[in-house]
Amino acid sequence: MTRGMSLQELAEHTGSHLQGDAGFRVMSVAPVETAQVQDISYIRGGKFRHFLDSTQAGALILPLELAESYTGNCLVNANPYLAYAQIVALLHPAPRPEASIHPSAVIASDAEIGEGVSIGAHVVLGQGVELAANVIIEAGCVLGEACKVGENTRLYPNVTLGYGTQVGERCIIHSGAVLGADGFGFAPDNGAWYKIPQVGNVVVGDDVEIGANTCIDRAALGATRIGNGVKLDNLLQIGHNVQIGDHSAIAACTAVAGSVEIGKHCQIGGMCAIAGHLSIADHVVVTGTSMVSRSITHAGVYSSGTSATENAVWRKNAARFNQLDKLARRLAELEKQLADLQNKGSN
């Protein structure tokens, strides 16, 4: 349990302006609709605005325009969501294993283990693995030969890193993620498939988060590269030789086929499919369930897919989809005939 912090301390930590009781003690963070008097919450505006009057929260984090008319305790911040995140980190620190090496871990004799490293039970580290200071490798992780992990990076339980994988500093890799499995490459050979050996690796930058059960394949040759600050959700497929630019984020269940280049500061929604060998410019937003089958050369928002409706309605429209070209041709024919008729009429 936290002992809490004063509103004054929270204001200083988050660079917020304080309104109200500086000594008010905040014990925890809660959603505005369920917060109680010991809690701090936040309102950015929009549909949550009406909670300004009704919330039981002991303090709020507010943007200037909402704070002006608010008479309770509050922190005024241009980015209330960021200040909220900072306060959660202060009041609710996640459990962190202590620096130690569990005796059941199997560690190659030439592995290099930095100071303050934590290695959990049943971890396996292959030959030549290098772990920098304060790395956390939780139970059941397996790191193949010559993997390198940067300072303060944390691998949750049961992560697998294939040989030669490199991960930067301050990264978080969630359970079940697999980095460095072979890319999917085969040459046709008389009706069968001949495996293209995948001899590149995976290189992950700093401050990257990789979700549970996400797969990032090793390059066929060279490296599959994940830039600095990239955030990858769960169950993603990142194909061989993909390059993802700094600070891009991809939501769950999206598949990025081989050799795709995604720019910086992109946001790709969930369940998207990006076809192989495309490139996507910086600052592109792709909304969820989109199929990207051509390169995107300009920043902007891109979408595809159709939304669920009542089955009886959908059934009729979906059937018409497969007549679309014919319908369009009939429309063009009608236009022609009508023009003929109009011409005749006007003659």
Add this chain to the structure above:
Amino acid sequence: MTRGMSLQELAEHTGSHLQGDAGFRVMSVAPVETAQVQDISYIRGGKFRHFLDSTQAGALILPLELAESYTGNCLVNANPYLAYAQIVALLHPAPRPEASIHPSAVIASDAEIGEGVSIGAHVVLGQGVELAANVIIEAGCVLGEACKVGENTRLYPNVTLGYGTQVGERCIIHSGAVLGADGFGFAPDNGAWYKIPQVGNVVVGDDVEIGANTCIDRAALGATRIGNGVKLDNLLQIGHNVQIGDHSAIAACTAVAGSVEIGKHCQIGGMCAIAGHLSIADHVVVTGTSMVSRSITHAGVYSSGTSATENAVWRKNAARFNQLDKLARRLAELEKQLADLQNKGSN
């Protein structure tokens, strides 16, 4: 190998009416098209009805309307599929590890282990873990601090439960599932992403089944909740703070984004995408591959997506999709012009 059971015993176990030889010995269960004389099979009707004449099965489970004219051994049951399931469970019990704790398991000193618990090789149980009676934790599972697992629940090999995860009674969690990884939450901060600490947990009810490699994220605050009797297939993504009502079922590869509320008795097909913060009423059916981008407030069947056709046909229709609005405007213009022409003609 099973010693089999008499048709009489099977009738009693399943609450069926018996027709034919009560002492007939059933050794195993088989599909109606391949069943032999020692097997029991079932026919619900529909396209399998014609097997009534040709099946080699020694006994059948039939609904009343099919049983009336059937002269062989049979069990008459209003729900033949359910009776079949009950008989499979009787004749083909799955292997079940015996109650014991493998010496290679690493168990925190303060973990509470109930009676009859089975803990497999290389399992890791964190501090404060509580396993109720008859729980089975198979090889390679890792349970973080303070996880609680209810009576008779079984975790197959290589499951990961993050700290604080709670699982009810009689649940089944398949290999590679990850409960309690961080939700995907970041605040934008000058072009980079600031992590929103995910400090809630995952709470799973009783009689829940969770498929292989499925991910259920911990809540940002509060709990991600899976109701009683919920059935989740493989490779699902269940985002942070999702709430799934009792007895709902979701097929493989579907993604449910953060804070979605799914009602009770819903059926969601495979490869669906449900956008964040929506709510779905009780008794809603969503067919496979649907994109749900608005809340669904009434029970019913909902769908989206279009079906595969020959590539040459699809190519033309898909191209027209991106002209749809223009086509609709041309259609409206034509209607106007034709009306003008008709008016002129009638004047």
Add this chain to the structure above:
Amino acid sequence: MTRGMSLQELAEHTGSHLQGDAGFRVMSVAPVETAQVQDISYIRGGKFRHFLDSTQAGALILPLELAESYTGNCLVNANPYLAYAQIVALLHPAPRPEASIHPSAVIASDAEIGEGVSIGAHVVLGQGVELAANVIIEAGCVLGEACKVGENTRLYPNVTLGYGTQVGERCIIHSGAVLGADGFGFAPDNGAWYKIPQVGNVVVGDDVEIGANTCIDRAALGATRIGNGVKLDNLLQIGHNVQIGDHSAIAACTAVAGSVEIGKHCQIGGMCAIAGHLSIADHVVVTGTSMVSRSITHAGVYSSGTSATENAVWRKNAARFNQLDKLARRLAELEKQLADLQNKGSN
């Protein structure tokens, strides 16, 4: 590091015709755009053709039509991609663990271990497991009771095989794959779901590759069968009782629902959804993101889905999709009225 091989040796190994310096020593393989003088690369034609003039590669693999006018070192081969793959395998062999059984592995007393087998740290082999000669089981894999693995097959770390799974010879199974979890089968029972016990198994042929975190469910009864030479990418869902014919390949994130039969030599793209109980003929190609909701009875290329466009354009067209049937009816009405008008005019 490789010592390299002479161009003459590479020509012999790949059955290529040699042009240029037979003694030229090739050290490694590289993409044509970044290759240096010690590297060999390949050009099949198409957009890479222009690198013929500019590449720094010391040697190239070329098809006859490109080789005729090329004056540098080259190997002439009808299938340059295949020859390239063969040369990668020669020059860049993947690390291969030596034959040995790690002392931390937990192996049932009656398991049968062939000659030359490698068993990694923390592996668990259940009762009655049979591993043929030269099998590699890497760290953290768990094989349930009575699993059988054929000669020269390799399981990467953290693979799970449920009881009774059979894998053929020369297969590769990547990390996190789960074979033999229960299929998703439940009988409705008064508003709840009654589990259909899944008592079949998974049978995988020879020369199969299975990607990371892919799931292949055990059959309800009988077997889920993966044919010889099949290649499965990452994060696939293969439902219970699916049958996949020899030499078919499926790209990442595709879901194949229960009891589907896929023919031989099929190619299924990524993120496809194939509905249950369908059959797909031999030599069918399904492009990525397709929803297959009817059986495909003839070889050919099949597709569905629509491509991402600018969000503002998509929004209008997607809205029209849900009016499609009405638009089509309005079009038909217009055609009728215009025909009436034309008839009137001509009378």
